[in-house]
Amino acid sequence: MAVYRFLLTPRWLGILALTLVAAAVMVWLGNWQLDRYHGRTEVNERIDAGLRMAPVPMRDALSAPSGGPGTAGPAPAEEKVWTRVTVTGRYDPTNTVLVRGRTADSKVGFEVLTPLVLSDGTAVLVDRGWIPPAPGGATAQPQVPAAPSGDVTVVGRVHETESGADAVNRRDGRLETRRIGVPRLARELPYPVYGAYLLLDEQTPAADPTFVAVPVGHANNWQNFGYVVQWWLFAVMTLVGYGWAARREARRAAGIEPRPVDRAAEPTPSTPA
Incomplete structure (x- = not known):
């Protein structure tokens, strides 16, 4: 050595x-x-579990907002994201939010969020689905199918607010943004809003067939x-x-x-x- x-x-x-x-x-x-x-991997497992599970009442997954109008409730716990929930309320189409620049089937269009107002005066944003733009380009505002009137029962999956929330503005009388930042959107709404939004799976009365279900991509683990x-x-x-x-x-x-x-x-x- x-x-x-x-x-x-x-x-x-x-x-x-x-x-x-x-x-x-x-x-x-x-x-x-x-x-x-x-x-x-845990996120992917929650996404898959959310597709298979029976829906639970929304308040089992999300805490109700406790502030006044224009405020958002607490964000969901990590393990509650992608939980399949059910809730009943009435849509407020006057405050529909168009989320531009969203892709489905390799086409660029809009996701449509409509507040569902509950009996206690709070609301949850429901992503009703994707629709193509009007003729004239990817940013041309679409003709949004009417929301059902009266009581509506929604089954959807809890989606956390998106990071990097963009500015919210009104164009032709409609709220419009690029990112779904719930706290930012809540400031434009006349009621307290839950701190996450719902991706619509089922609806009673049935949803308009114009809507395409928003694709959920798995993380590349x-x-x-x-x-x-x-x-x-x-x-x-x-x-x-x-x-x-x-x-x-x-x-x-x-x-x-x-x-x-x-x-x-x-x-x-x-x-x-």
């Missing part, structure tokens, strides 16, 4: 320290991606798992590379393997006169 004494020199100790730090960072990155994989494997392999390769370099240096010290020739140190041959 005397041939490996060079590992105790400052140069090789520095190389070892850098190697261990690099490997530790790569292991940490792998663990971070593993946490993201587990988190996205396998991409994160691939990153886990990648970073952990990099960590192993870094350690293996250090071991390979140390073994090669030891073989050179023992004379088993020749050292590389420094061409710059060789004398330049003289040119015959």
Whole structure:
């Protein structure tokens, strides 16, 4: 083992320290991606479970808003997102919200949110579905199918408010936005609003067939798992590379393997006169 004494020199100790730090960072990155994989897997499982489960009363999943008009209630607990719920109320079509720039079947159009006002005066935003724009372009306001009058029973899945909420404005008398930020939308409405919205699954009376169900995409958790494997392999390769370099240096010290020739140190041959 005397041939490996060079590992105790400052140069090789520095190389070892850098190697261990690099490997530790790569292991940490792998663990971070593993946490993201587990988190996205749980989201996908909740999405699938929401499709299969029997609906429960909405108040079993969402806390009622306690503020005044124009305020939003608390956001749902993480485990309650995608829960399938049922609730009865009356649609308020005068405050329908058009969400532009939304895609279904590779086409750009609008999602239509209509407040469902409950008997206690609070409301929940219901995403009734996707409709194409009017002729004239992707931003041309569509003809929105009328909401049923009277009591309506909705079955839908709890969807948390979207991040990066965009500005809300009125165009041709209708509220319009690009992102479904419930607290921001609540400020435009004359009643307290629940802190999440519902993706409509079923409705009594039946929903207008013009609406296309809003597609729900699963999180790409396998991409994160691939990153886990990648970073952990990099960590192993870094350690293996250090071991390979140390073994090669030891073989050179023992004379088993020749050292590389420094061409710059060789004398330049003289040119015959």
